[in-house]
Amino acid sequence: MTSGSLTFGFKLLRQFSAFLLSGTVIALIWANTNDQGYHAFVEAALLPADHWLAHLLTHGKTTFNFHFVVNDMFMVMFFGIAGKEVAESFLPGGALSSARKAAMPVMATLGGVIGPILVFFTLYHFFGIQGDVNKAAWAVPTATDIAYCWLFARIIFGAAHPAVTFLLVLAVLDDLIGMLIIAFYYTPEVHPEWLLLLVAALVICEGMRRKGVKSFWPYALIGGTLSWFGLHNTGVHAALALVPIIPFMPHQKRDAGLFADEQGGDTMNRFEHFFAPIVDVGLFAFGLANAGVLLNAESFGGSITWTIFLSLFVGKTLGIFTLSWVGKLFGLSLPKPMTLPQVVVLGCVAGIGFTVALFVTTVALGLSSAQGWVLPEGAGDMMKLGALLSFAAGPVAWLLSKLLRVQKIDK
DSSP states (O other), rough: OOHHHHHHHHHHHTTTTHHHHHHHHHHHHHHOOOOOHHHHHSSSBOTTTTSSHHHHHHHHHSSOBHHHHHIIIIHHHHHHHHHHHHHHHTTTTTTSSSSSHHHHHHHHHHOOOHHHHHHHHHHHHHHOOOOTTTHHHHTTGGGGOHHHHHHHHHHHHHTTOOOHHHHHHHHHHHHHHHHHHHHHHHOSOOOOOOOHHHHHHHHHHHHHTTTOOOOHHHHHIIIIHHHHHHHHTTTTGGGGTTTTOOOOOOOSSSSOOTTOOOOSSSHHHHHHHHHHHHHHHHHHHHHHHHOOOSSSSHHOOOOHHHHHIIIIIIIIHHHHHHHHHHHHHHOOOTTTTTHHHHHHHHHHTTOOOOOHHHHHHHHHHHHHHTOOOOOOHHHHHHHHHHHGGGGHHHHHHHHHHHTTTTOOOOO
């Protein structure tokens, strides 16, 4: 096999998020054939609690295990790349560079957040769910999986359809809101004095930018490390460490577009070009660490499962469509040739919560004890299963596009 074939094969696996999917499948099989063995692997301490490195990183608040390494350290790169796309969107030519261009995507994004929350609380009361599930899980269905949404949008609308870019902008903004929810809501105890480390990181990064430092490594290693410790000790989830650092990296004068195929040579794009393959492969570990859900009658029959799933699937679709329709009433316009029926399909695609929904679920479950939330037995498995089942929104959106006769634009 030639190197060209290997490169093409690897690109194809990344494009279809095969690493994340395979990690998820293995976790499901493992958890349902040997649940104790699966959790022993994920939760086993990699270092003794009194080891200097474990103590430095966890401060004794949690175990330094595979789950911690993946969710608190690896996901820094995942959210860093998402942050890079947000930062570029505000550059001239970007999707958020002016109020006129940003208005409709912002309206649709708000619909994609408000809709799931309203459906969640409606179903929460309808099913009479016990305990503090409302406090722990309301934010889970606000999430949108960028990778799988991009994949299904290209399949349904075609690579050159403006709906693809519109959906990506929506998904990136949605995840930005998700980051803010994690930072402010899922932070049980705030120690603001540690934010001085974050301030120091930003000052150093701005100094490097003014001095003309072009390599992304000093920004990631110096700024990112200080930011990680600052957020971690403040109480904010440390996976967001690179989000405030990314905008200080030297960048192009104009935005080439979200996830543009042609990467620029600036620091910000070289950061993404280097880390994107690592993140795509590393999502295998994320799936393995977080998707070990028991697929039993209790999980599938649990009202929490279907509350999360329907909040994503129905809430996203209705919310995005409704506020896009309201936007048109106020004189805002969709990118041509997008129509409101196509927005229904787009909203359905956005219902794929998957990766980010799983991440928010994991954060919520990790804080349940600290917050004093009382969750019913098996609630964690149900919340995760609801997030996983949201993958079905992609195939359903494809069928819906056939019924509505959506025309693909590939060139």
